[in-house]
Amino acid sequence: xxxxxxxxxxxxxxxxxxxxxxxxxxxxxxxxxxxxxxxxxxxxxxxxxxxxxxxxxxxxxxxxxxxxxxxxxxxxxxxxxxxxxxxxxxxxxxxxxxxxxxxxxxxxxxxxxxxxxxxxxxxxxxxxxxxxxxxxxxxxxxxxxxxxxxxxxxxxxxxxxxxxxxxxxxxxxxxxxxxxxxxxxxxxxxxxxxxxxxxxxxxxxxxxxxxxxxxxxxxxxxxxxxxxxxxxxxxxxxxxxxxxxxxxxxxxxxxxxxxxxxxxxxxxxxxxxxxxxxxxxxxxxxxxxxxxxxxxxxxxxxxxxxxxxxxxxxxx
Numbered sequence: 001x002x003x004x005x006x007x008x009x010x011x012x013x014x015x016x017x018x019x020x021x022x023x024x025x026x027x028x029x030x031x032x033x034x035x036x037x038x039x040x041x042x043x044x045x046x047x048x049x050x051x052x053x054x055x056x057x058x059x060x061x062x063x064x065x066x067x068x069x070x071x072x073x074x075x076x077x078x079x080x081x082x083x084x085x086x087x088x089x090x091x092x093x094x095x096x097x098x099x100x101x102x103x104x105x106x107x108x109x110x111x112x113x114x115x116x117x118x119x120x121x122x123x124x125x126x127x128x129x130x131x132x133x134x135x136x137x138x139x140x141x142x143x144x145x146x147x148x149x150x151x152x153x154x155x156x157x158x159x160x161x162x163x164x165x166x167x168x169x170x171x172x173x174x175x176x177x178x179x180x181x182x183x184x185x186x187x188x189x190x191x192x193x194x195x196x197x198x199x200x201x202x203x204x205x206x207x208x209x210x211x212x213x214x215x216x217x218x219x220x221x222x223x224x225x226x227x228x229x230x231x232x233x234x235x236x237x238x239x240x241x242x243x244x245x246x247x248x249x250x251x252x253x254x255x256x257x258x259x260x261x262x263x264x265x266x267x268x269x270x271x272x273x274x275x276x277x278x279x280x281x282x283x284x285x286x287x288x289x290x291x292x293x294x295x296x297x298x299x300x301x302x303x304x305x306x307x308x309x310x311x312x313x314x315x316x
Contacts (some may be wrong), residue, residue: 001243002096002203003314009102010209010250014086014299017079024072025049031071041146041215043155047227050154066149071150073103081106081113086299089306094313097137097203099196101210102147108133117146139196141218161218165197169225182229186240204314208305210247213274227282244314246285248305250298251278253290 014016023044028188029036035050037045050068054061090098091110100107108115111133131138141161143150152158169182182201191201199205200222212219223245229237251272254264276286287308294300303315 002199003094003175004097004099004199004203004205005090005093005095005109006099006207006210007102008100008207008208008212008213010298011085011087011302012079012102012106013209014302015079015082019075019079024075027075028068032068041067041213043153043158043215046153049156065249069153072153073145073151076104076145079104079106081109086302089303089308092196092306092310095136095201097139099141100198101140101142101216103140103143103151105144105146105178108138116204117144118270120204137194157200158215158217159298162221165221166225167216168193168195168222169197169201183235183237184238187235197222200245202243204243205245206248206314207246207307212247212279213271222277223282223284226282230283242306244285245283246314247276247279248287248289248308250289250291250301253292254296 002070006154009021013020022038024040024047026036026038028046029049032053033056034049037048040048046068050064053064057064060067073243085106087106088110090107098107099142105115105117108131115133116133140166142148142152145151152161169180171181181190182198183224185192185198186201192198197218210216214220228234230241249270249272252265253269254265256265276288289301289304291298291301292305
């Protein structure tokens with residue numbers, strides 16, 4: 001079975017001049033002359049920023065969305081991969097594919113330092129939008145900075161992705177309830193399309209550096225859909241679904257002397273524990289890495305994750 005990494009922005013946050021999603025939206029709000037609210041989840045805050053700008057300047061309705069995405073893309077394309085980046089240790093792993101929600105190409109540069117994007121533009125990057133580096137397929141389901149209109153930021157874009165995923169995986173033939181396409185794939189009745197979302201059913205997946213907050217609606221749909229089919233044993237799904245999904249998470253268990261920071265840390269820790277409990281009931285394996293063990297060094301924690309994958313593969 002194929003092995004696949006699913007990588008979020010956590011690895012990038014280890015870089016010296018990294019940019020968090022919150023920072024990106026804060027900078028965007030400043031560029032557009034709108035206040036930023038850090039207490040609103042990213043997709044909805046992005047929509048709020050845009051709509052606040054449109055409220056003041058309705059004549060910009062056609063140009064504002066592409067202008068906003070272009071500003072974000074320009075900030076991301078300036079990031080370079082240093083020689084000592086933790087990303088480079090991924091090259092030690094025996095994997096077939098990398099899925100990343102990042103818009104940059106730092107992961108491709110692990111295998112090809114001169115990598116340049118050759119993809120054609122699509123708003124929704126689902127089927128056949130991958131490239132191969134050293135035999136590894138790369139997927140950018142949330143878009144690529146080089147095609148800024150493909151960048152998924154707002155709630156509308158997330159919902160569009162879910163709609164396309166659901167339509168493809170649950171396609172029925174002749175109105176037969178037992179003929180959804182993902183069932184046919186797992187039963188060997190149809191060929192795989194090699195889409196990034198199909199891999200949630202056909203490949204072992206290690207999820208790393210990805211917060212998996214409530215706003216990641218496309219990923220949660222896949223996880224819950226897969227679990228539902230498995231637990232109700234839809235069309236003998238329990239015997240056909242052979243892949244492991246392992247969620248690696250870093251827990252910041254180091255108290256902060258500043259009251260506001262400590263309050264945020266405790267809130268994040270509680271959210272992580274709730275998320276892990278949910279994932280364990282969604283047929284996902286969870287591995288926790290406590291930051292205190294690494295003296296607060298995220299790089300060391302990610303290095304341990306990579307060591308675990310190198311030693312044990314994507315397994316329990």
